[in-house]
Amino acid sequence: MTVIERPSIDFLTRPKRLFIGGEWVDGTDTFLTSDPATGEVLAEIPVAGPAQIDQAVEAARHAFDNGWRDMAPTERQRLIWGLGDLLDQHKDEFAVLEVLDNGKPLWEAELVDIALSIEILRYYAGWATKIHGDLLPNSIPGLISLRKREPIGVVGAIAPWNFPLLEIIYKLGPALAAGCTVVGKPATWTPLTTLRFAELVNEAGIPPGVINIVTGPGPEVGAAIASHPGIDKVAFTGQTSTGQEILRQAIPTLKRVSLELGGKSPNVVFADAHREAAMAGAFGGAFFNQGQACVAGSRLFVEDAIADEFAEELTEKAKGVCLGQGLNPDSQMGPLVSASHRETVKGHIATAAGGGAEIVAGGREAVVDGLEGGYFLEPTVVDRVTNDMTVAQEEIFGPVVSILRFTDWEELISLANDVRYGLAAGVWTSDVNKALKFADAVRAGTVWINTYGMFDVAVPFGGHKMSGFGGRELGEEALDAYLQPKSIWIDTEAVIPTQGQGISR
Numbered sequence: 387m388t389v390i391e392r393p394s395i396d397f398l399t400r401p402k403r404l405f406i407g408g409e410w411v412d413g414t415d416t417f418l419t420s421d422p423a424t425g426e427v428l429a430e431i432p433v434a435g436p437a438q439i440d441q442a443v444e445a446a447r448h449a450f451d452n453g454w455r456d457m458a459p460t461e462r463q464r465l466i467w468g469l470g471d472l473l474d475q476h477k478d479e480f481a482v483l484e485v486l487d488n489g490k491p492l493w494e495a496e497l498v499d500i501a502l503s504i505e506i507l508r509y510y511a512g513w514a515t516k517i518h519g520d521l522l523p524n525s526i527p528g529l530i531s532l533r534k535r536e537p538i539g540v541v542g543a544i545a546p547w548n549f550p551l552l553e554i555i556y557k558l559g560p561a562l563a564a565g566c567t568v569v570g571k572p573a574t575w576t577p578l579t580t581l582r583f584a585e586l587v588n589e590a591g592i593p594p595g596v597i598n599i600v601t602g603p604g605p606e607v608g609a610a611i612a613s614h615p616g617i618d619k620v621a622f623t624g625q626t627s628t629g630q631e632i633l634r635q636a637i638p639t640l641k642r643v644s645l646e647l648g649g650k651s652p653n654v655v656f657a658d659a660h661r662e663a664a665m666a667g668a669f670g671g672a673f674f675n676q677g678q679a680c681v682a683g684s685r686l687f688v689e690d691a692i693a694d695e696f697a698e699e700l701t702e703k704a705k706g707v708c709l710g711q712g713l714n715p716d717s718q719m720g721p722l723v724s725a726s727h728r729e730t731v732k733g734h735i736a737t738a739a740g741g742g743a744e745i746v747a748g749g750r751e752a753v754v755d756g757l758e759g760g761y762f763l764e765p766t767v768v769d770r771v772t773n774d775m776t777v778a779q780e781e782i783f784g785p786v787v788s789i790l791r792f793t794d795w796e797e798l799i800s801l802a803n804d805v806r807y808g809l810a811a812g813v814w815t816s817d818v819n820k821a822l823k824f825a826d827a828v829r830a831g832t833v834w835i836n837t838y839g840m841f842d843v844a845v846p847f848g849g850h851k852m853s854g855f856g857g858r859e860l861g862e863e864a865l866d867a868y869l870q871p872k873s874i875w876i877d878t879e880a881v882i883p884t885q886g887q888g889i890s891r
């Protein structure tokens with residue numbers, strides 16, 4: 387495989403700083419971010435200390451109280467739209483940066499990460515002018531009651547590394563449209579696109595302090611955001627265990643929290659499915675983004691009648707995958723995000739093998755010619771998995787798919803739901819009734835029928851059970867997580883309060 391030289395991107399050579407109150411600020415320390423395809427360092431990134439986090443929160447509060455909250459919605463709409471336009475103008479650079487920092491294939495960064503980020507900004511720009519309250523019917527003569535929907539305030543947005551910029555934008559779009567200001571933190575392995583995005587903020591004319599970006603380790607910088615008394619709401623995406631920690635950190639200040647967490651999604655193939663489509667869905671569902679996707683269809687349930695054939699075909703397909711640098715158009719899959727994450731995934735594979743499952747494809751580190759320092763792992767198919775095995779229960783977050791066989795409906799539903807997560811599910815069948823029955827029965831926030839992994843700005847996304855908490859992302863529903871209701875009463879007839887007590891009821 388040809389090794390593509392790192393493209394020269396001016397941003398990579400510029401010193402990286404925190405973006406606070408519209409200005410570039412030094413951190414207290416630094417860490418390195420590297421290219422997972424080569425292991426080479428890409429840039430030195432600042433760590434925000436407590437003083438800088440306080441400064442970012444103060445800047446966000448000031449911007450909230452002095453302009454952003456009360457700005458004419460048409461103006462807010464124009465500014466958010468402008469930010470989307472700027473991202474669009476620089477989309478090629480952003481896609482390449484995402485590939486370099488995360489390792490994913492370029493087509494994916496272009497079509498998913500960056501294209502969806504642009505669409506989200508434009509979609510929520512439109513919502514800025516459409517958020518409204520209502521006039522509520524009450525039963526008290528002469529009194530009018532109104533419900534306003536107000537922005538919650540300063541939002542802490544904490545993102546994972548698998549869709550680095552996109553996960554920040556998921557939160558930023560609805561937060562800005564609602565009139566909130568933001569302190570955002572990208573994951574430590576993938577900070578580059580978020581820092582580059584911060585450079586567009588002033589250019590777009592967004593007032594200082596509306597968007598602030600701080601970087602650094604989760605247990606320090608993330609925890610400082612989640613526990614900060616000046617932050618009104620935390621929007622978090624990451625592991626379920628970190629989400630639980632965030633909730634604990636938020637308790638003393640009782641801030642609002644929304645959590646998008648892990649998954650272990652069942653992807654079900656019935657014998658009557660369109661075979662080619664189901665195979666593509668099983669493969670893509672498991673290996674998209676190197677399997678580093680919260681919605682990965684990592685539990686592949688195949689009806690017994692076709693299971694041997696299906697497993698064999700999937701195994702061959704996995705063995706044929708071309709691994710390489712994300713910038714190389716021949717690469718079907720890139721490296722995992724880091725050496726330590728690859729070790730974690732390998733640990734899961736070893737546990738599966740030790741527990742009696744069969745590793746029928748992959749399972750080992752892969753060495754790509756010219757990229758010996760990269761964190762590649764062979765796409766892995768694990769067969770003969772039973773639902774009680776760790777490999778069927780724990781989120782692996784790597785290119786590992788487990789095949790589970792089923793024979794009847796009750797067994798399938800009980801197995802599909804017998805997991806602590808409930809993020810997504812897929813079903814492949816030519817029987818529409820069966821598909822809809824499955825969609826009703828499965829405990830998941832999203833169900834894909836004869837497709838997998840579809841997302842759109844207008845369609846809400848989030849998890850049931852331990853996959854989500856406190857709201858949804860995308861669609862109109864995402865706005866709710868950044869708004870709070872306020873009830874207003876007006877006495878139109880100067881009614882004297884009942885018995886002079888100053889209350890009417």
Ligand code: NAD
Pocket residue numbers: 544545546547548549571572573574602603604605606607608609610612623624625626628629631632646647648649679680681781783809848849853
């Ligand atoms: P993670 O929980 O390790 O980290 C997520 C973010 O939280 C990072 O910015 C990290 O620095 C920060 N963080 C870490 N420890 C913290 C702490 N103690 N306090 C505050 N912040 C802390 O998750 P990850 O490994 O970056 O991402 C992978 C996980 O994200 C997977 O479980 C995946 O399923 C999940 N995910 C979920 C969705 C969804 O929409 N449900 C989408 C993408 C990823």
